[in-house]
Amino acid sequence: xxxxxxxxxxxxxxxxxxxxxxIDLVRKHGCKSVKRGCETANCGLCTVIMNGKPVLSCxxxxxxxxxxxxxxxxxxxxxxxxxxxxxxxxxxxxxxFCNPGFVMNTIAxxxxxxxxxxxxxxxxxxxxxxxxxxxxxQLRGIRNYLDSRKGGDx
Amino acid sequence: xxxxxxYIKAESLEQAYExxxxxxxxxxxxxxxxxxxxxxxxxxxxxxxxxxxxxDETENEFIIGAMTTLRTLETHEGLNEYTNYAFKRxxxxxxxxxxxxxxxxxxxxxxxxxxxxxxxxLMSLDCSVELYKGGIVPIAQFASMKPDRDIIVRIIIKKVKxxxxxxxxxxxxxxxxxxxxxxxxxxxxxxxxxxxxxHKAVLIKDENMILxxxxxxxxxxxxxxxxxxxxxxxxxxxxxxQYRKRLAEVLITRLLTGNGGSEQ
Numbered sequence: 001x002x003x004x005x006x007x008x009x010x011x012x013x014x015x016x017x018x019x020x021x022x023i024d025l026v027r028k029h030g031c032k033s034v035k036r037g038c039e040t041a042n043c044g045l046c047t048v049i050m051n052g053k054p055v056l057s058c059x060x061x062x063x064x065x066x067x068x069x070x071x072x073x074x075x076x077x078x079x080x081x082x083x084x085x086x087x088x089x090x091x092x093x094x095x096x097f098c099n100p101g102f103v104m105n106t107i108a109x110x111x112x113x114x115x116x117x118x119x120x121x122x123x124x125x126x127x128x129x130x131x132x133x134x135x136x137x138q139l140r141g142i143r144n145y146l147d148s149r150k151g152g153d154x
Numbered sequence: 155x156x157x158x159x160x161y162i163k164a165e166s167l168e169q170a171y172e173x174x175x176x177x178x179x180x181x182x183x184x185x186x187x188x189x190x191x192x193x194x195x196x197x198x199x200x201x202x203x204x205x206x207x208x209x210d211e212t213e214n215e216f217i218i219g220a221m222t223t224l225r226t227l228e229t230h231e232g233l234n235e236y237t238n239y240a241f242k243r244x245x246x247x248x249x250x251x252x253x254x255x256x257x258x259x260x261x262x263x264x265x266x267x268x269x270x271x272x273x274x275x276l277m278s279l280d281c282s283v284e285l286y287k288g289g290i291v292p293i294a295q296f297a298s299m300k301p302d303r304d305i306i307v308r309i310i311i312k313k314v315k316x317x318x319x320x321x322x323x324x325x326x327x328x329x330x331x332x333x334x335x336x337x338x339x340x341x342x343x344x345x346x347x348x349x350x351x352x353h354k355a356v357l358i359k360d361e362n363m364i365l366x367x368x369x370x371x372x373x374x375x376x377x378x379x380x381x382x383x384x385x386x387x388x389x390x391x392x393x394x395x396q397y398r399k400r401l402a403e404v405l406i407t408r409l410l411t412g413n414g415g416s417e418q
Binding site: 001017018019040041042044047053054055056058059060061063064066105108123124125126127128 | 156157158159160161163182184185186189190198200202225246247249250251252253255256327328
């Protein structure tokens with residue numbers, strides 16, 4: 001079957017198998033930030049933004065993306081660059097494997113709620129697993145970024 | 155991993171229903187549970203083009219399309235206001251936001267899953283399920299029906315004057331619940347649903363009128379004990395039957411006395 005979608009702003013058209021997953025489609029198009037992790041829809045590594053909402057690309061049929069708009073981290077680097085240094089400064093991305101998923105979901109969080117509390121950050125990012133850091137580094141990084149926007153002390 | 159021979163975006167419910175009569179064809183909801191299985195699907199039938207991803211609120215009811223995501227319901231102001239934030243409380247620990255942006259209410263109910271937070275909450279409300287051929291059936295009846303080849307079209311929640319609350323116990327947030335409970339009061343009757351037993355949720359009504367409209371601590375404890383006696387519990391890696399039974403007493407007592415449960 002043939003599908004047509006917008007991937008990171010570019011229209012792509014592709015002949016696909018009916019059971020191709022969105023993660024495999026975007027990786028085939030060079031979006032290697034999207035990682036295959038748990039395969040059980042639990043870890044958040046494969047997060048992409050489809051029609052403005054963060055979803056797990058390991059659980060979406062590519063066929064369902066027909067006519068939709070999909071963004072991966074490759075297409076949102078400017079938006080991500082606003083806060084990723086704050087996360088890196090906290091040493092939060094140790095092995096870095098979870099990082100693209102965390103960044104994508106943080107983008108989704110900040111679009112939906114530009115001034116979240118710490119509890120709201122924890123709740124929104126609870127679907128992103130990290131096996132190195134214990135999550136405190138990511139939280140401090142995002143908090144520092146938010147405080148810096150308000151002109152507060154870091 | 156499942157394999158799919160053909161994918162069809164249904165153009166009508168009738169087309170979807172006809173396709174679904176073949177045993178090797180399947181309706182796909184959020185695909186999160188389906189994807190975990192193995193085997194071959196001849197035709198995956200997608201309802202996503204039928205406008206069933208919306209929630210309408212009228213003066214008397216909420217009408218929820220079967221393809222509405224759990225995240226939409228978790229953040230729905232009207233539903234949360236009506237249920238004292240029981241929707242938010244029941245859904246917010248289901249894996250993560252990205253998961254809940256995919257999981258659908260129809261898919262969550264169709265499986266009548268033993269771990270379901272969704273079924274437990276809805277059973278405590280004045281809620282019905284609209285099936286394409288089977289018509290509108292109360293949710294408790296739906297839960298006890300054997301899965302057939304029908305299709306869930308909508309979920310209907312009547313707005314009745316009452317109170318609603320929900321609580322669960324998880325070993326860790328975003329894990330499956332060890333136990334979940336929802337308590338409601340409407341039409342002069344207290345109701346309590348208990349799920350993740352680890353079997354599918356069941357509804358117990360206070361038919362012996364143990365509880366007054368504003369239950370005392372003693373009444374709450376007595377009712378919680380009665381529910382725990384009536385409901386059968388099982389054991390799995392998250393907890394033993396005995397532990398779940400004790401947990402049910404505690405959660406139900408807390409819900410009835412306002413110590414815990416859903417709130418903004």
